[in-house]
Amino acid sequence: MSPTNINVFRPYYRIDECLKNIGECLENGWTAVGNKTIEFEDKWRSYSGHRYAHFLNSCTAALHLAIKALAIKHSWGAETEILSTPITFTSTNHAILYNGFKPIFVDVDQYGCLDPEDLKRKINKNCKAIVFVSFGGSSGQFRQVKALAKEYGLKLILDNAHAAGSRLDNETFGLNEDVVCYSFHATKNLPIGTGGMFCTHDEELNILVKKLAWLGIDKDTWSRSSSPQNTYAWEYNIEHIGYNYAGNALMAAIGLVGLKYLDEDNAYRRQLVETYRRRLADNFTFVPVPDNCLSSRHLVCLLVKKRERLIEALQARGVNPGVHYKSCLEFGVFKDFITPCPNAEIMSNEVMTLPLHLQLKEQDINYISDILLDII
Secondary structure (H helix, E strand, O other), X not given: OOOOOEEOOOOOOOHHHHHHHHHHHHHHOOOOOOHHHHHHHHHHXXXXXXXXXXXXXXXXXXXXXXXXXXXXXXXXOOOOEEEEOOOOOOHHHHHHHHOOOEEEEOOEOOOOOEOHHHHHHHOOOOEEEEEEEOHHHOOOOHHHHHHHHHHHOOEEEEEEOOOOOOEEOOEEOOOOOOEEEEEOEOOOOOOOEOOEEEEEOOHHHHHHHHHHOEOOEOOOHHHHHHOOOOOOOOOOOEOOOOOEOEOOHHHHHHHHHHHHOHHHHHHHHHHHHHHHHHHHOOOOEEOOOOOOEEOOOOOOEEEXXXXXXXXXXXXXXXXXXXXXXXXXXHOHHHHHHOOOOHHHHHHHHHEEXXXXXXXXXXXXXXXXXXXXXXXX
16 A cells, blocks of 8 residues: 655654653743753753853744844845845845845855855955855855855855754864854654754854843843742843844753654654655756765755656656755845846756655655655
8 A cells, every 4th residue: 555645744752751841841930931941951062062052932033033133233234135045945035134234145056055256256345144045954155155255254154944953074064154043843853843053152242142132121021930039029221122033941841852762763863865865856956965074864855857747647646746846036025136047046946845844654665655756
């Protein structure tokens, strides 16, 4: 009997462990920012090696605050431009627009990440930062991008929404960069429903983002209430217009469970990808990953002609692939920022994302592969 309704993503939770952690939050009453939030941040720092980490309600919020904090610290003006990729979820580039800045779209390379050659061509005097998106958990040509950032004095922001657990040359990908942002959305490798993490090694940015994430207030409710000197716990100051972006303890409680198994889960995803490659590599072109990158393998993507025909054939047999991503240059909101990105255009028209999640078995991968091989 063939499997049916195989979706491109499907979150997996260790339910009993999650419920135990959530129950502790309900018992102590700290369901917004609370002890589980702090514990999740501490455990993430220990796991990843990042010096500072703040749990927020989304990776979008983390990216917004990353640019906002850098702009405040370095006094960026309204003319600021930020180099980014069109092959990403739209929130990456919304974060630039939120801050009133202009995105400069850079073409992608064979890995689906920023192309260093096109990046260098598009740097100008108004550019202040580069947003590097780890497509599918890949490091792409990050070393070359980092070298250009250093050469031109640009800040480097890593959108690691796909890269929880990715490593480059055996260390956390982006460990020592200006800002690194992660996603824990329900579709991601560490799913909690919704949430994100802002990470940095810069103490000033760390302090600033912590304030901005809680309406600009200089002390969150947990820190005011848990301090031994809480006689004036209601006292606080507001130095900046901030946002209600703090992550809540219930989501953090789920994250604490998922983090324990992240490396194990990513290893299983890589095993599934190898089955796909073994079955399909002779007949299909995969979006590759560099040899020195241990990818989280959030995505496994093919570049295919007549994509719609393949998708329809898969759907007819209960398999629902995805498209990651339609180029941001095709969306009306970015119509004022069109710039030539020929590789991104090809990828936007040809990329197809195969199902990849923890509830898939090897027989499911073989079933999907058989369909594709039957219709090429």
